[in-house]
Amino acid sequence: MSSPLKPGTSNAYNITALSLACEVNDILRDIGPRWKMQVLHNIAAGTKQFSSLKQAFPSLSDQILGKRLSELVDDGLIHKIVMQEKVPKRIHYFTSDKGLELLKIIDELHKWGLKWQ
Amino acid sequence: MSSPLKPGTSNAYNITALSLACEVNDILRDIGPRWKMQVLHNIAAGTKQFSSLKQAFPSLSDQILGKRLSELVDDGLIHKIVMQEKVPKRIHYFTSDKGLELLKIIDELHKWGLKWQ
DNA sequence: ACAATAACTCACCCGAAAGTGAGCAACAAA
DNA sequence: TTTGTTGCTCACTTTCGGGTGAGTTATTGT
Numbered sequence: 001m002s003s004p005l006k007p008g009t010s011n012a013y014n015i016t017a018l019s020l021a022c023e024v025n026d027i028l029r030d031i032g033p034r035w036k037m038q039v040l041h042n043i044a045a046g047t048k049q050f051s052s053l054k055q056a057f058p059s060l061s062d063q064i065l066g067k068r069l070s071e072l073v074d075d076g077l078i079h080k081i082v083m084q085e086k087v088p089k090r091i092h093y094f095t096s097d098k099g100l101e102l103l104k105i106i107d108e109l110h111k112w113g114l115k116w117q
Numbered sequence: 118m119s120s121p122l123k124p125g126t127s128n129a130y131n132i133t134a135l136s137l138a139c140e141v142n143d144i145l146r147d148i149g150p151r152w153k154m155q156v157l158h159n160i161a162a163g164t165k166q167f168s169s170l171k172q173a174f175p176s177l178s179d180q181i182l183g184k185r186l187s188e189l190v191d192d193g194l195i196h197k198i199v200m201q202e203k204v205p206k207r208i209h210y211f212t213s214d215k216g217l218e219l220l221k222i223i224d225e226l227h228k229w230g231l232k233w234q
Numbered sequence: 235a236c237a238a239t240a241a242c243t244c245a246c247c248c249g250a251a252a253g254t255g256a257g258c259a260a261c262a263a264a
Numbered sequence: 265t266t267t268g269t270t271g272c273t274c275a276c277t278t279t280c281g282g283g284t285g286a287g288t289t290a291t292t293g294t
Contacts, residue, residue, distance in 0.1 A: 023227060023230050023231070024154055024155070024158075024223060024226065024227050024230070025151065025152075025154070025155065026230075027226055027227070027229075027230045028145075028148065028149050028154065028226075029149070031145065032145050032146070032149040033251080033252090034142065034251090034252070035142070037141055037142070037145065038141065038142065041141075049270085049271090050270065050271050050272075051269080051270060051271080054271095061252095061253065061254075062271080062272070062273095063252095063253075063254080063255095063272085063273080063274095064252070064253070065271095065272090066271075066272050066273075067252095069271095069272090070272095076233070084270095086260070086261075087258095087259050087260040087261060087269085087270070087271085088259090088260080088261070088262090088268095088269050088270035088271075089259090089270055089271060089272085090270080090271095091270085091271070091272095098233045101229055101232075101233075102229060105222060105225050105226055105229055106141060108222050108225070109141065109144050109145075109222055110140060110141050110144070112144075112218055112219060112222060113140050113141070113143075113144045114140070115218075116193070116215045116218075150281080150282085151281085151282070152282095166240080166241090167240065167241050167242075168239085168240060168241080178282090178283065178284070179241080179242070180242085180243080180244095180282090180283075180284075180285095181282070181283070182241095182242090183241070183242050183243075184243095184282095186241095186242090187242095201240095203290070203291070204239085204240070204241085204289050204290040204291055205238095205239050205240040205241075205289090205290080205291070205292085206240055206241060206242085206289090206290095207240075207241095208240080208241070208242095
């Protein structure tokens with residue numbers, strides 16, 4: 001899902017601390033891009049197609065939506081199935097188990113945010 | 118902790134979906150900056166001073182460390198107490214309850230990452 | 235006299251991410 | 265025949281965040 005240790009990011013003193021630290025860093029970078037978790041959440045809520053996701057987020061451009069979807073597929077957070085090959089294509093997205101478990105944590109993050117403003 | 122809805126980010130259709138979405142977006146932006154959660158984690162583990170945090174993360178520059186610390190203070194995730202005013206100053210950082218609860222969620226994120234690679 | 239220390243801030247650069255404009259495929263409806 | 269649909273990709277510009285170099289403060293150690 002992401003790159004290993006960058007050069008110079010580790011040393012003798014903090015090798016164990018950094019093993020956790022770097023992994024968390026990488027995860028945050030993976031889930032951090034704008035709209036990405038929202039799109040994942042919407043797909044989990046039943047929105048399946050590109051065009052309906054567009055409607056759900058009118059201020060999100062096609063380009064960014066396309067990028068986020070391909071990132072989510074690459075991360076294994078969603079699956080993509082082609083329902084109809086010929087144009088206009090019909091493609092359905094649905095969340096993987098990995099994605100659903102991530103969303104549980106995202107939801108806790110949301111609750112944490114509500115609790116502490 | 119962060120800005121409210123940006124103009125054009127909301128509309129009639131998705132007002133409820135976006136209320137969650139935008140909050141999560143904002144939280145992710147707040148916890149996303151490089152090193153921030155690592156620094157928080159190290160402070161929770163007992164590292165109290167600027168100079169010892171520097172040692173813990175040799176590849177992290179003073180400038181970024183200073184920035185992250187002030188962000189963490191602004192976010193209410195850590196507290197800063199001045200132990201000795203006169204130069205060289207002695208300043209201690211320690212995690213707030215808000216910060217500790219966030220770290221629990223970060224830890225789950227870490228476990229999620231280990232489970233799914 | 236000089237360097238070192240602790241904890242920063244300011245000004246700047248540069249690469250990555252976000253956002254914008256255009257286009258495309260191939261079929262169906264107006 | 266033109267327009268619309270669906271699901272994108274490519275190229276470009278702009279914005280933002282990370283990283284670097286230098287400087288500051290006053291006291292203490294050599």
